[in-house]
Amino acid sequence: PAVTSVFALQITGAAKINPENETYVALAGEAGELVPLVFIVILGTVTFYGLLAAPLARRLGLSDANPTxxxxxxxxxxxxxxxxxxxxxxxxxxxxxxxxxxxxxxxxxxxxxxxxxxxxxxxxxxxxxxxxxxxxxxxxxxxxxxxxxxxxxxxxxxxxxxxxxxxxxxxxxxxxxxxxxxxxFCFLGGPRFSDLSSFVGKGAEMKSTLLTDVFTMEDFKTAHGDNAIILFTETEDGKLNPVLSEDEKIEGSITIHSLVIEQDDPETKALKKKEVSEGKS
Missing domain, CATH: 3.40.50.720 (NAD(P)-binding Rossmann-like Domain)
Structure with missing residues (x-):
């Protein structure tokens, strides 16, 4: 727009200096329309690409609507x-x-x-x-x-x-x-860097558990206790979210991804069978 304005002023000035030149006079008559025309073109281009770029990228598989x-x-x-x-x-x-x-x-x-x-x-x-x-x-x-x-x-x-x-x-x-x-702050209970390093050093592995009415959060805590750190939740439609460090309420049909140190005592084995069967179903 700035260059267009200068160009329009130059044409108008040239027409005033050379009134006998029909070309200058004709261009000067239309020079006033150049600036608004350029603004319309720029606005239209930005609006067009701004509205269509994201949907087109998603349709072509180049981006996700809600990446997680x-x-x-x-x-x-x-x-x-x-x-x-x-x-x-x-x-x-x-x-x-x-x-x-x-x-x-x-x-x-x-x-x-x-x-x-x-x-x-x-x-x-x-x-x-x-x-x-x-x-x-x-x-x-x-x-x-x-x-x-x-x-x-x-x-x-x-x-x-x-x-x-x-x-x-x-x-x-x-x-x-x-x-x-x-x-x-993420991960349930607010584990520090040293806690997480130590936990994995003791043999903790990632475990995904589907929570339902049959196998609830309380069942998970009973089965694993202090031998599990809940890190992420995943909804039924696959949306992944880190868990807040505060003791938030995790309920309903949702999958939790946790670091778990497996235990071999009989009581937890019984709960784990229930956990595994629920996950398979």
Whole structure:
């Protein structure tokens, strides 16, 4: 529009200087229509592509209407166990880590992993986030996790950026990061990085459990107790969501994805048979 305005003024000026030139005079008569015409073309183009780009991409299979895949900041052993369990259930996961050995280990596990800093321009501008709807910042560094959660709010939305509960959450406010600068704390019970690492180190594996009227949340807690950490829920239509660290009410027909250390005592074996039979049905 700015260039068009200058062009229109130049034509009008030329017509005034050379009134005998019929071409200049004719162009000057129509110059006033150039600016609004260009505005209409720009507005129409932006509106057209703005309204049709997303539906067309979804129709061609290039994007999801409601992506629920998980971007993990970090590729620690416990993250690889969690991500592998989710991928085996058909969910998209991407791991970012700066350490070559962690990224290599993730790729050997069949996971999609990129060597990059979650706070880098490369991560923001070059990585394909198609199919990803959540960020779980899970590095060993509390400050990096908090910054990542803030930086990716514009991409995933404030409700979909998460971080593991930081080790300084109970510290005095002079030493801890301010709460408004953090993401939502995920995973039931608020396990810290060290808790999750230790849990997987003891042999915990990912387990998916369908909760119903027959096998309820109470049955799950009775069967596994402190030997399970509930991480994600999945609705009947396949939407995956991290679980809030607070003791939220999980009920109804829903699948939970948890880290579980299996026990062999007779009482839990009986409940597990019930759990397995319900999952198969």
């Amino acid at each position: 895949g998980v971007l993990f900041a970090g590729a620690e052993p416990w993250i690889r166990v969690v991500a592998k369990g989710l991928v085996e259930k058909g969910h998209h996961c991407l791991l970012l880590d700066t350490r070559f050995e962690k990224v290599s280990a993730a790729r050997l596990d069949g996971l999609q992993a990129v060597r990059a800093n979650i706070l880098s321009e490369y991560a923001e501008e070059e990585i394909d986030f198609a199919g990803l709807g959540h960020l779980v910042a899970a590095t060993p560094n509390n400050e990096v996790n908090s910054l990542a959660a803030r930086e990716f709010q514009h991409r995933f939305g404030k409700a979909n950026v998460w971080q593991i509960t930081p080790s300084d959450v109970d510290f005095h406010h002079q030493k801890a990061v301010a709460n408004h600068m953090r993401g939502r």
